[in-house]
Amino acid sequence: MFDLILVADWSAAARPTGKTPRKDAIWVCADLQGRQTVEYFPTRAQALAFIDDWLNRGHRTLLGFDFAMGFPSGFAETLTGEPTALSVWDWLARHVEDNADNSNNRFHVAETINRRFPGIGPLWGRPGTHDHPDLPDRGTDRRDHGVPDHRTVEGFTPSAQSVLKLFTTGSVGSQSLLGCAALSGLRARHASLRVWPQETGFEHVKDANLLVEIYPSLYEPADHPIKDAGQVIATARALRAASADWFTAPASQPDASRIATEEGWIFGVLPPSDCFALPPGTDWTPVDVALETLRSGTPCGMGRETISIYASPGRILAADLVATRANPPHANAAVDGWAFAHATLAPGGIPVVAGRSAAGQPFAGSIPPGHAVRILTGAEIPSDTDTVALQEDAHVSDDLLYLKAIPRIGANTRKAGEDVASGDPVLSAGTILRPGDIAVAIAAGHGSLSVRTRLKVGVLSTGDEITPPGSTTGIPDVNRPMLLAMLGQWGLEPVDLGHAPDEADRLAAILDKAGTDAILTSGGASAGDEDHLSRLMRDLGSVHHWRIAIKPGRPLMLGHWNDTPLFGLPGNPVAAFTCAALFARPALLQMAGAGWREPQAITVPAGFAKRKKAGRREVLRARLRGGQAEIFRSEGSGLVSGLSWAEGFVLLPDGAVTVEPGDPVHYIPFSELGLG
Ligand SMILES: Nc1nc2c(c(=O)[nH]1)N[C@H]1C(S)=C(S)[C@@H](COP(=O)(O)OP(=O)(O)OC[C@H]3O[C@@H](n4cnc5c(N)ncnc54)[C@H](O)[C@@H]3O)O[C@H]1N2
Numbered sequence: 001m002f003d004l005i006l007v008a009d010w011s012a013a014a015r016p017t018g019k020t021p022r023k024d025a026i027w028v029c030a031d032l033q034g035r036q037t038v039e040y041f042p043t044r045a046q047a048l049a050f051i052d053d054w055l056n057r058g059h060r061t062l063l064g065f066d067f068a069m070g071f072p073s074g075f076a077e078t079l080t081g082e083p084t085a086l087s088v089w090d091w092l093a094r095h096v097e098d099n100a101d102n103s104n105n106r107f108h109v110a111e112t113i114n115r116r117f118p119g120i121g122p123l124w125g126r127p128g129t130h131d132h133p134d135l136p137d138r139g140t141d142r143r144d145h146g147v148p149d150h151r152t153v154e155g156f157t158p159s160a161q162s163v164l165k166l167f168t169t170g171s172v173g174s175q176s177l178l179g180c181a182a183l184s185g186l187r188a189r190h191a192s193l194r195v196w197p198q199e200t201g202f203e204h205v206k207d208a209n210l211l212v213e214i215y216p217s218l219y220e221p222a223d224h225p226i227k228d229a230g231q232v233i234a235t236a237r238a239l240r241a242a243s244a245d246w247f248t249a250p251a252s253q254p255d256a257s258r259i260a261t262e263e264g265w266i267f268g269v270l271p272p273s274d275c276f277a278l279p280p281g282t283d284w285t286p287v288d289v290a291l292e293t294l295r296s297g298t299p300c301g302m303g304r305e306t307i308s309i310y311a312s313p314g315r316i317l318a319a320d321l322v323a324t325r326a327n328p329p330h331a332n333a334a335v336d337g338w339a340f341a342h343a344t345l346a347p348g349g350i351p352v353v354a355g356r357s358a359a360g361q362p363f364a365g366s367i368p369p370g371h372a373v374r375i376l377t378g379a380e381i382p383s384d385t386d387t388v389a390l391q392e393d394a395h396v397s398d399d400l401l402y403l404k405a406i407p408r409i410g411a412n413t414r415k416a417g418e419d420v421a422s423g424d425p426v427l428s429a430g431t432i433l434r435p436g437d438i439a440v441a442i443a444a445g446h447g448s449l450s451v452r453t454r455l456k457v458g459v460l461s462t463g464d465e466i467t468p469p470g471s472t473t474g475i476p477d478v479n480r481p482m483l484l485a486m487l488g489q490w491g492l493e494p495v496d497l498g499h500a501p502d503e504a505d506r507l508a509a510i511l512d513k514a515g516t517d518a519i520l521t522s523g524g525a526s527a528g529d530e531d532h533l534s535r536l537m538r539d540l541g542s543v544h545h546w547r548i549a550i551k552p553g554r555p556l557m558l559g560h561w562n563d564t565p566l567f568g569l570p571g572n573p574v575a576a577f578t579c580a581a582l583f584a585r586p587a588l589l590q591m592a593g594a595g596w597r598e599p600q601a602i603t604v605p606a607g608f609a610k611r612k613k614a615g616r617r618e619v620l621r622a623r624l625r626g627g628q629a630e631i632f633r634s635e636g637s638g639l640v641s642g643l644s645w646a647e648g649f650v651l652l653p654d655g656a657v658t659v660e661p662g663d664p665v666h667y668i669p670f671s672e673l674g675l676g
């Protein structure tokens with residue numbers, strides 16, 4: 001269809017990336033009738049000149065860039081008054097300054113954008129060194145700006161990051177701000193270029209030069225020492241093989257024409273036709289619906305207490321913490337050596353004054369110009385000096401100091417407050433205190449902290465067959481000690497509610513007098529004659545969701561006993577563990593005051609093959625070996641040995657999937673679930 005395919009891996013670098021080809025820079029693959037060349041560019045301007053040159057040659061061209069070419073719903077209209085991606089491109093072209101040496105004003109433009117929106121945001125993320133009051137540092141600092149984080153297409157490419165995030169690992173927002181501005185210019189220079197789907201809709205365009213958004217991570221990189229180069233080569237190959245449904249498949253989305261003009265789409269992402277469909281006749285609750293019920297239904301009602309910093313590991317900070325002193329409190333020496341005022345040194349030996357400055361024992365006198373004084377690591381820099389020479393670079397003879405070389409002004413000194421200034425925010429409310437957080441709290445002047453009182457969570461096992469650990473008869477109680485241990489790792493207060501026999505009255509009495517903030521039960525959650533917990537909850541409790549579209553864990557029951565949230569976990573230990581980690585943990589942490597925390601999955605190649613139907617999410621016990629996710633030998637949810645074998649979960653999506661070895665899958669290490 002196309003004679004020429006151009007694939008660009010874009011970059012938002014603020015400086016030229018250097019003469020030597022390297023990763024995380026701009027790479028362009030040009031594929032002319034199947035013959036590929038790949039080029040590296042130190043600047044955006046050079047890459048655009050190269051692309052201009054190709055476009056001027058008059059080939060039928062498909063041109064792809066790897067950044068979001070549209071923004072989530074509502075963004076364009078608030079910014080430009082028009083709900084189209086192309087209006088945003090033109091707005092950006094008027095505001096972005098992107099110079100030939102890559103220097104640019106993207107963070108300034110981002111602030112200008114944020115000021116047009118209500119609340120705080122929607123854009124976020126900036127390097128710490130920039131002072132941009134209207135561009136929040138963290139995504140969680142934003143509110144009420146009215147823009148969802150993701151475009152529709154990103155629902156089908158879960159590893160794609162939000163275009164609203166401008167900085168740090170994997171962010172694409174900066175690329176998009178600079179890129180969309182550049183594309184506006186490209187369109188102006190090349191009138192024949194049409195943008196799919198923003199201009200064309202989800203149409204199979206056969207006779208135009210097309211500009212599309214691409215996502216190189218969809219393809220296995222070609223063999224090349226630099227991954228970015230391998231990715232543009234692989235993407236160009238994939239585009240050459242694109243079929244008609246690449247253009248038209250997104251038209252199946254309910255509001256396809258709005259998506260096309262406002263949000264755009266990644267060329268090559270095909271929404272599965274039966275995605276999220278449950279088999280007919282079932283009424284299981286999708287995982288995301290159950291999680292949303294929990295997120296909106298488990299507010300924090302915990303009080304506060306002030307405790308010693310020594311008792312604070314794992315506790316949850318109740319209020320934002322502000323530094324009450326600077327760290328370091330005074331300018332001090334970073335090394336053992338000699339302090340002097342740089343500007344006053346004369347050639348030759350430097351006279352040394354008597355005395356010294358040591359940590360905790362500052363030098364008391366004054367140091368005449370051109371003199372030096374002995375100083376030790378951590379000691380205050382005497383007020384009339386500004387530079388420290390390293391002891392190993394100096395020697396003293398006859399009370400004169402000789403330096404091998406004069407260090408630059410300010411060398412080997414630490415400025416007062418260079419770490420934390422008094423009044424700086426250091427930790428935010430909801431932080432679960434880790435050793436590093438405790439360190440900064442102390443450095444910032446705190447010896448005690450206001451934390452949330454601990455959330456008490458009761459754990460109850462049910463079932464007549466359950467016997468105490470160590471028993472030679474019955475089924476030893478795996479779940480209760482396991483769940484109590486999980487709660488402890490999450491910094492909550494586990495309360496052992498013991499074991500209830502299969503009698504509704506006894507079960508109800510135990511639940512009535514639990515006295516905890518939440519309850520986890522295991523067993524009796526499914527529909528059998530002996531499944532007393534589910535019957536009791538339906539009769540006397542309130543059930544919000546029962547039967548979730550997940551394997552393992554389908555019988556999970558979410559509800560309230562009296563006013564206490566109750567998680568009716570399935571009896572099979574693997575299902576109990578999985579449901580506790582994926583459903584109970586975020587809800588309990590939110591109740592405890594730590595906010596809603598979603599575990600972050602990483603995308604890794606599968607070390608296995610598997611096929612699943614649409615209709616439920618599947619959670620496989622997994623671990624990483626050799627950079628690949630391997631899975632446990634069996635999915636049986638009674639196989640407790642797999643819980644010890646595993647170091648994380650592979651999550652397979654609700655829709656149908658076929659996983660082949662090497663395909664990308666989502667892996668959540670147990671450390672992300674607070675179970676490191
Ligand atoms: N008709 C249906 N049957 C089942 C369904 C269903 O939806 N309809 N779901 C199946 C699934 S999936 C699971 S998981 C189990 C969960 O059932 P229950 O929550 O009712 O659990 P129990 O029947 O009480 O126990 C299941 C299994 O786990 C053992 N168990 C229970 N507690 C413990 C414990 N504390 N420590 C160790 N092992 C425990 C128990 O002995 C059973 O072997 O239901 C399926 N059936």
Ligand code: MOO
Nearest residue numbers: 552553554575637
């Ligand atoms: O939840 Mo059950 O353990 O899926 O078999």
